[in-house]
Amino acid sequence: LPRSFDWREKGAITQVKDQGACGSCWAFSVIGNIEGIHAVNTGKLEEYSEQELVDCDTIDNGCAGGLPDNAYKAIEEIGGLELENEYPYKAKKSKCSFNKTMSHVKVKGAVDLPKNETAMALWLVNNGPISIGINANAMQFYRGGISHPWKLLCRAGGIDHGVLIVGYGVAEYPLFNKTLPYWIVKNSWGKRWGEQGYYRVFRGDNTCGVSEMASSAVLS
Numbered sequence: 001l002p003r004s005f006d007w008r009e010k011g012a013i014t015q016v017k018d019q020g021a022c023g024s025c026w027a028f029s030v031i032g033n034i035e036g037i038h039a040v041n042t043g044k045l046e047e048y049s050e051q052e053l054v055d056c057d058t059i060d061n062g063c064a065g066g067l068p069d070n071a072y073k074a075i076e077e078i079g080g081l082e083l084e085n086e087y088p089y090k091a092k093k094s095k096c097s098f099n100k101t102m103s104h105v106k107v108k109g110a111v112d113l114p115k116n117e118t119a120m121a122l123w124l125v126n127n128g129p130i131s132i133g134i135n136a137n138a139m140q141f142y143r144g145g146i147s148h149p150w151k152l153l154c155r156a157g158g159i160d161h162g163v164l165i166v167g168y169g170v171a172e173y174p175l176f177n178k179t180l181p182y183w184i185v186k187n188s189w190g191k192r193w194g195e196q197g198y199y200r201v202f203r204g205d206n207t208c209g210v211s212e213m214a215s216s217a218v219l220s
């Protein structure tokens with residue numbers, strides 16, 4: 001297992017987006033995963049439409065929430081994903097305008113990863129970025145650095161947000177003879193949030209439930 005890994009360096013991650021005043025985090029998490037897996041499989045990085053999920057995924061609830069596992073199934077049923085610039089984001093649910101001839105990628109299934117951060121890191125290196133559910137309590141006031149809140153302040157059972165793990169690393173603090181392993185997480189609250197839109201969270205003790213709901217699409 002490499003000591004650190006970052007899919008952004010391999011051109012598999014698109015720019016950070018802003019979901020706006022719409023509870024569509026689940027759609028950004030899933031689209032980010034599919035963009036990454038497609039890039040790893042084909043060498044081509046494309047931006048797919050979160051708005052298509054908000055409008056056309058009838059299993060989930062648009063701006064009122066959703067689950068990645070539902071979304072993968074919905075994309076299979078819808079018949080694929082249009083590009084971001086063909087079906088742009090509006091931060092509100094509107095009539096589904098999916099055009100089957102504009103489908104650029106097809107989902108044929110999904111995998112739920114083991115609830116084990118070492119297995120997740122190995123899977124990430126071999127396959128691509130991972131969609132996860134996370135308790136966002138520690139993200140509301142995050143300004144940067146490696147977030148490692150007390151368990152009782154960020155319960156693994158209180159998952160309420162969908163985000164994307166794009167890599168992992170280890171921070172060294174020789175002065176204190178300390179090393180901190182962390183996950184690199186892509187959020188969907190704009191580039192000005194956190195570290196240019198990213199969140200680094202401690203890796204190794206299921207902080208904020210990072211290993212509770214890890215999943216990925218399987219592309220055809």
Ligand SMILES: CCC[C@@H](/C=C/S(=O)(=O)c1ccccc1)NC(=O)[C@H](Cc1ccccc1)NC(=O)N1CCC(N2CCOCC2)CC1
Pocket residue numbers: 022023024025026059060061063064065066067068070132133134136159160161162213
């Ligand atoms: C109102 C929805 C808010 C939205 C994310 C909004 S958010 O703006 O990113 C944010 C998150 C946390 C703090 C502050 C702001 N949250 C979700 O979509 C979360 C994301 C999530 C939760 C658990 C595991 C994985 C992913 N999901 C949810 O909110 N839900 C899960 C699906 C559920 N459906 C009910 C009907 O039957 C189908 C399922 C609806 C509630």
